[in-house]
Every structure is written in structure tokens, then in C-alpha cells.
Amino acid sequence: MPRSKEIQEQMRTKVIEIYQSGKGYKAISKALGLQRTTVRAIIHKWQKHGTVVNLPRSGRPTKITPRVQRQLFREATKDPRTTSKELQASLASIKVSVHDSTIRKRLGKNGLHGRFPRRKPLLSKKNIMARLNFAKKHLNDCQDFWENTLWTDETKVELLEGACPHYIWRKSNTAFQKKNIIPTVKYGGGSVMVWGCFAASGPGRLAVIDGTMNSTVYQKILKENVRPSVRQLKLKQSWVLQQDNDPKHTSKSTSEWLKKNISMIAKTFGKIPCGPTRQKLNFLESACPVTSGVKVTQHFRKRTSYQQ
Template sequence: MVTCKEMHAVVIALHKKGFTGKDIDTSKIAPKSTIYRIIKNFKESGSIVVKKASGHPRKSSKCQDRLLKLIQLRDRGTTSTELAQEWQQAGVSASACTVRQRLLEDGLVSRRAAKKPLLSRKNIRDRLIFCKRYRDWTAEDWGKVIFSDESPFRLFGAFGKTLVRRRQVERYHQSCVMPTVKHPETIHVWGSFSAKGVGSLTILPKNTATNKEWYQHILREELLPTIQEQFGDEQCLFQHDGAPCHKAKVITKWLGEQNMDILGPWSGNSPDLNPIESLWSIHKRQVDKQKPTNSDKLQAFIMQEWAAISQDVAQKLIDSMPGWIAEVFKKKGQHCKY
């Protein structure tokens, strides 16, 4: 294999014999631009040695760069200014900007920390037990499950981040400001869905706690009709989390009387195992787009956008379940993206 130095020597030798850059290019010994650069450097310096790159020398060695990476990974919340100060103790005098450049070279960028429910050792163990139990289930198996959950909707409490495109001086322009209130009105709902589509959605009465009596009312008046509509006489499983009112003896007894099979046992703090969480995300984004200005409009848009969710969306969420189970199992019970 021809080395870089040997290639330079061949180009200069041909140049000395009267060959032009165009002539040398026909030999395909090197790219055309490289050939002309070698000849130009030879004319200016009389040497085949390539000039060293201009600019300031790198302030840190590879070993020092690795040290910086280790310092950052030891505490992900350390700022670039704090890293620069700690790096200086290792003999590297660099700015916070240089620190960010070095970390960027290793793919480390500053981002907001993801907010996830705290997982105890018991939660992690229960999550692994759940995933082991259902790891061989196919999308068809998950299609026989009806998932349920409660969720809050806030007036003037936009779901997720709201981005606007504006000029530098337009930060407080009316069209670029998201209005907020100190105590946004919150509407709580209960809903269910399966691969066959969304079920009924219930808006819970204001200032009413979801106790076992109210929950039994929801199951009787909302869940049973949904199951009958979607599954008929076909057997299905019902999923609900471990909220106190869900685990009440009267609820367990009532579900048994309905001959209803329950998916589980369900692990606490595990929204990433329930596809209805992704459905809530879709639902809330659509409600936010309507920009409700009062409680009545918020309720109307909640019901309107729920009814607009297609069966195809529900099917895709259910089809993703084997992947989520495998991902949580792969991460040994820790959080995964959902």
C-alpha cells in the first residue's frame, strides 16, 4: 500500500519531469485537488513535506479528553463552567466553550433530564416479573387486552413544550406568548381502549375523589358496555393499575362476579408498560391544538378529540407492546422511552 509520503514523492517527481497537474490526474494516483495542493506546496516551500495545519494547537491531549468525559459521566448535571474548573485541576486551562466542544465530539450534549416515576427495588423486580410473564406474547395476544387509566387535562396548561418561531425582539409579542394561570382548572377523565379502538371516555365530577364506589360505577356503566361492543362474547383481559380504589375488596369481588380476567399483577410506577399513556399523549396534543379558553370548551374538545382517534392508531399502539416488553426486559426493569 502506498504511503502518503510516497504518494507525495511520486507527484513531485512527475511534476519535475514536466508533467502538469492535469497529466498527473490521469494516473489516478490521488484526487485532483490533492495533486494540485501538493504541487502548490512544493513551489512555495521546495519540500514535499505537507505544512502543518495553521491555528492554535489543541489545548488537551486524548488522555485529558477522556478524563473530562469521565468527570461528566460521574455527575451528568455538572455544568460546563464547573467542568472547566475541575479540568483545570488536572492541568488543562480551557474555557467552558472548549469543554462543550470536547464533550460534543463524544456525542455528549446538554438536554433537559427526562422526568420519570421513581422506581423502587420492588418496582423493578415487579416489572421484570411482568415482562418475563408476557415476553412471549404476540401483538395478536395483546389485541385481546383492554387497557384503562385516569388522566388530567389542564386549562391553559399546554401538554409538552410549546414552540414558536419568532424574531429576537418578539419574545413578548402576543402571538409568541403562552398564557398561564396560577391555578389552572383541571378536568380528570377515565378512559379505556383496545386494538379494536377507543372505548367510552368519562369526565369525572369536579371535586369528587375516585373512591371504590365511584370506580365500581365506572366499571359497570362504562367498561362493561365497551367490552360488549368491542369483544361481544369473545374472552378478553382487563388492565388497570394498582391504585387503592382499584385494589379494594369490593372491586376485586365485583370483577370476579363478572368473570373478568385481569392482566397482571401490574407493577407500580410503570406507565411505559401501558400503551394508553401514549394514547393520552396523542389525545392531549390534539386537545391543545384547539386552544380551549374555558372549562366548557375544554370538556367539549376532550370528548371531540377522543372520538376522532382512529382504530388504526389504537391498533399500532397495541402492536408496539411486544417491543416495549422486550425493551424493559433488556434494560433489566429500568425505564424505557414510550
């Protein structure tokens, strides 16, 4: 049976107006040229919902029932690395056929969204407790203490972007425009190790590490960069040097060098302990202004040295 033509809203409103004037179904049908069943349906809808406009339609029933939805949520929560394709296969095993995009949308409505996992050091329970104790120990330190702490560390900087995936905004059919691609080179673009520091007032000096770093190289970097950074950042004489427990930082020769040289710069020299077993606190990885100055992107071949 062919679908009947929808009555315009203006006509439905006129039906109600005539009905409110006291006319019956037959009189309204004859006056407006409508079938009596159509007039009755319009009036019944108005009496029930108080309107003659089209109500939201339910559409096709969803294939994902509340029970299936709970199963999806349970599997995705149990193993966050489960892909939507794997969830799709899991539903297929119970004879529920849905597109993987439908699964992603349904999980999104329940608060589960696809995200790149954060990278964090693999820590033992002992080191987790050491970090927690470190945080508790300094929880009530005054603001002046933190503002006069010089944070130092080393980090690796990729010479070509692409080591860390990220999104871009582009229009359709512009995927291969120069601004929308990440250039790659054979055998990788290389990387460079840098030492850097920063305080609450901003980033300090940045030093490129040539070759293998040992205690002697580390002490040379401190000698050339700590004093200028302290002056640049305008730290008070009671400033504190922070470093992690890398063996090069805690070796006997480095400890003696720090006591002898740093105490000449600062009125009071101190070091914030970071916990046992070479606990790594790489603040430079999140201190973008510190390392952004040495990132090389599309002009790598024009550079003649890492320092450039």
C-alpha cells in the first residue's frame, strides 16, 4: 500500500479550529475535503499531546540492547586496549551484527572515548611508594620554595617530527599538501640528547650533549649552564638544585663537585631527594618551551649540526 500524503501543519491547525467551534468529524471532513479518519486522527493527537506538529519519530530500533551495551562496556573497561573491531567480532559471536563505528558511538555515550595512552615509567611498588612519600614530604612547602627551585634533567629530542603521533586539521583531498604531511627519511631522522633546566619563572639554558654522557661531561654542563640560568631566572640566593638519581648525578665525583661549586653560587645549597633506584623525573618531556628550540622539522637537510 502506497504511503499517504502528509497533511500540512496549516491544514491540521484549521481542523482543530473548526473542531473547537463545535463542528463534528463529518462537517470538518466535508468542509476541508479530508477523510473522516484523517480528521479523527488529527483531533486525537491534539487531545493527547496538545499539539498538531510532527512528534519525534523513534526510527529503526537499535540493535544494541541494554544487555549488549552492558557487555560492550564491561569488555572495554576490563581491557582498554580492546579495539572496536574486536568488540564487533565479540558481538558477532552472539549473533549481533553492528558496524564498528556504532560500537564506538555507543561507548562514547557511556563516557568511554578512544585516546592515545599516556606514557609513564614502569615502576615497582617500592618506587611508587617512594614517589608518593616525596610528594607528601613537600606538600606543605611554601610557594617561595618552589619558585626558587631549579629543575634539571636530560631528554631526547627527535630531529624529525613523527615519533609522537598527533592530529591535524585539514580539508578533504588535501592530505598530501606540504603543510599536512610529516616528512620522513630512511633509517629514521635521528635524535639528540639535551640537558635543560627551568624554574617557575620560565626555561633556563639548554645544552646539547655530544657523545656519551658521563660524570665529567655532566659536571662540565653544570659549570657552563647553571650559573647563567640562575641569573637569567632571577632566583634568590637560597635557591635549590633538583636532579634525579641517575648514577652520573649521584656519583662521588659529581657530589663533591656540587658541594664545592654550587655552594659558591647559592648562599644555601640543597638537593631535593627523588627516591631510590634511579627514579626518573623527566620534567623536560612536558616542558615544551625548553625543547622546542631544537626541534627540526622540514628543513633537516639544510642543517649542518645539531646545535643549529
